[in-house]
Amino acid sequence: GIQVEQSPPDLILQEGANSTLRCNFSDSVNNLQWFHQNPWGQLINLFYIPSGTKQNGRLSATTVATERYSLLYISSSQTTDSGVYFCAGIRGGSNYKLTFGKGTLLTVNP
Amino acid sequence: ETGVTQTPRHLVMGMTNKKSLKCEQHLGHNAMYWYKQSAKKPLELMFVYSLEERVENNSVPSRFSPECPNSSHLFLHLHTLQPEDSALYLCASSQEGLAGASRETQYFGPGTRLLVL
Numbered sequence: 001g002i003q004v005e006q007s008p009p010d011l012i013l014q015e016g017a018n019s020t021l022r023c024n025f026s027d028s029v030n031n032l033q034w035f036h037q038n039p040w041g042q043l044i045n046l047f048y049i050p051s052g053t054k055q056n057g058r059l060s061a062t063t064v065a066t067e068r069y070s071l072l073y074i075s076s077s078q079t080t081d082s083g084v085y086f087c088a089g090i091r092g093g094s095n096y097k098l099t100f101g102k103g104t105l106l107t108v109n110p
Numbered sequence: 111e112t113g114v115t116q117t118p119r120h121l122v123m124g125m126t127n128k129k130s131l132k133c134e135q136h137l138g139h140n141a142m143y144w145y146k147q148s149a150k151k152p153l154e155l156m157f158v159y160s161l162e163e164r165v166e167n168n169s170v171p172s173r174f175s176p177e178c179p180n181s182s183h184l185f186l187h188l189h190t191l192q193p194e195d196s197a198l199y200l201c202a203s204s205q206e207g208l209a210g211a212s213r214e215t216q217y218f219g220p221g222t223r224l225l226v227l
Contacts, residue, residue, distance in 0.1 A: 004152075030213055031213050031214070033215060033216065035218075040220070041147075041198050041200075041220065041221045041223070042218070042220045042221070043200065043202075043218035045215055045216075045217060045218075048214070048215040050213075086152075086153070088153075090213070096141070096143075096155075096158040096160065096165055096166045097155050097158075097166060097168065098143075098155060098216060099152075099155075100152040100153040100154075101152060102151075102152050103152070
């Protein structure tokens with residue numbers, strides 16, 4: 001299977017700051033997703049982004065498929081953005097195995 | 111109800127008990143998944159059902175037994191579990207094509223927190 005590396009593992013911000021989270025893959029993927037896990041364990045879909053750039057409010061994501069990485073940008077962070085951010089991917093070919101990274105724990109302080 | 115629901119939300123069981131986790135998706139999807147999230151470990155895929163047929167069994171011990179009676183429901187039957195099986199169990203669903211692979215967004219339920227004593 002593929003290896004998924006996320007950085008940084010932990011991030012502490014003051015409210016209003018911007019941040020960039022990174023995800024590297026060991027192989028090409030044809031399914032790449034970003035999730036936010038809230039303190040109650042619910043995984044919330046942020047982006048399905050195997051390539052290109054998408055934006056949703058204060059969040060945006062960019063995947064450079066040829067270089068096997070994806071970035072998640074959070075602008076003007078709020079305390080409600082706190083939680084763990086995961087990226088996950090499925091290697092190209094016939095495969096259902098969505099492999100997750102270890103996540104980035106984001107803490108936004110007021 | 112919308113989305114993916116899971117019951118129970120919390121479960122405490124002894125090692126000799128038998129219990130079942132239930133997942134229901136209200137999205138009209140044709141693929142369903144079980145994941146395990148242990149403390150300080152990445153989410154791990156356990157089982158995948160596509161069109162009610164199991165297409166992935168990720169080396170899961172036989173004390174975990176999945177069942178998919180139809181495309182909307184997925185069960186995980188538990189028996190003689192070990193304390194190390196304590197974890198958050200997440201169900202997900204997606205709408206896939208016929209390519210034999212997952213290329214669409216997976217939507218997750220809220221999970222069942224399982225504690226094995």
